[in-house]
Amino acid sequence: MIDRYSLLRPWLFCLDPEQAHNLTLSNLDRAQRWGLLDKLITKPIADPQTLCGITFQNPVGLAAGLDKDGKHIDSLAALGFGFLEIGTVTPRPQPGNAKPRMFRLPQAQAIINRMGFNNDGVDACVARVRRSTFWQNGGVLGLNIGKNASTPIEDAASDYVLAMDAVYEIATYITVNISSPNTQNLRALQGEEMLRGLLRKLDDARKRLSDRHGVLKPLFLKIAPDLDQEVIHLIADLLIEYGIDAVIATNTTVARESVQGMEHGNETGGLSGAPVRAASNKVIRSLKARLQDQLPIIGVGGIISGADAREKIMAGASLVQLYSGLIYRGPDLVNECAKALRQP
Template structure:
């Protein structure tokens, strides 16, 4: 109810200004926000982790891990923060985020703006949150693509002890050449190196932290097969499908539709679900899937589970629908996951 009152005020502001205001409110009042009515759900074990429910917050909303405790009040089964890079960076020039309300969509070209991995780790350590926390890592803009693995290794080393799982983001369209890492040889080399470091860190810390790969929706069948084979070969713990899309299907002719950047929200739903279904067919339950993309109502979350996802994440739908969407999606995924 409160969000439905606040939303018109927030939507009257520039999207990034509204985002910053929301974070500031959660940062200052997070501990005072009442729990949004916990929805009872059966816990589920995925990647060796126990999730209280199947609905998580996708990376991007809290890039620096500043408002984890405030976000926890909304009932998410898990929270993913980031994307974070080794060094702080400002991201792309503003304006760089655009709403398309008629389509429940957002275009962004943020460019991994964040305060750096050390800053994020400090916030995570200060948080009181004891639930499942994912940390999403990427590369700095100034790092040549052929040295990208170095940035991922730096971040993995620094976040390992503080994460429930770590996500390797190679699918943002807003960092130049990043999606090249989804190519067969590039992906094979990257995952091989990161898997070796994960194994070494598990020995060092006496604790195994799962690692997931976040992929794009703009993939053809051959690319999906390549990725599925690489996930199995390198024993990657999970895959997050999908990030934002480059295409503009579903927003043609709308204001801001021609802005550069990744498109998220309702128009991504179908592509994301198709990628999930194809991955599920190729992986045959060997690697769990976290479904994200276009979940703007509860039925869409159930759709992702039916397509083969074990968990789901929301972000743009949360911006449009507010906290009520979390509880609705928990109920829907609980029902969709029941044996028939």
């Protein structure tokens, strides 16, 4: 499949990145409906990993952001991921930021996006999840939730609680996204006072939902790579204090040193792909040192090869997620990473 993707990639890279993204996913859906993906994709062999009471079929997952609305669940699952995370979804639909809002930096194997949580709203996403074969068959599906852009930051917790309420029944786990750089002031939620208030309200809401549904769903937090050690340690301590089950490290970066002088290198938004790898791994190592195995870390950011995935595990992650690497390497990256992480 990687040879086929290498042939397709130059053509896709001639298109606007967002147009290419949507076209690729539409064609992936078509191939899945026609039964072609099973013939074209080499899937990883089973390598079950159990964390937070969840059994992941292999340790390589899809990161949030690629399928914001849950429109492509079954076709993405057919690529061999051990788990999928969809979203970010918000309580109400919103268009996101003005276009163009996604840019490739091929020299750096990177992407800059300022999408702004564009999505159809949480209710539409939940309905799509229920219709998916992957979910109906018990596939591991995380729901990544955020706040609407129009909601003041001081009221952010109310949006997260509304979104959690909506996804709780259908999500295998729920990820709280407080680290996107593309919603104004969102990263302020990583500060001690605001994060403590948010986690307290989420903890209360989860207890209420657990009583209602008879199950306590795992809750994950996704953090930024642009944090100093003091803030990372503070977040780690609050994760333990409020019973958060895992941490996803990391989101995109606002740093631009590695792409200075490149075309689109100064575009605003979050930088992902190879340039974020080192910063992501540094955060993982810092979390690992502070948490001391009290809760697991999911590593994401800059995985372009199986060796990169292995580096995340060596830094302290238990699972990994892919996004930008798929744009540059294609679907075979899933199997390559799964092979690199398979225990002998």
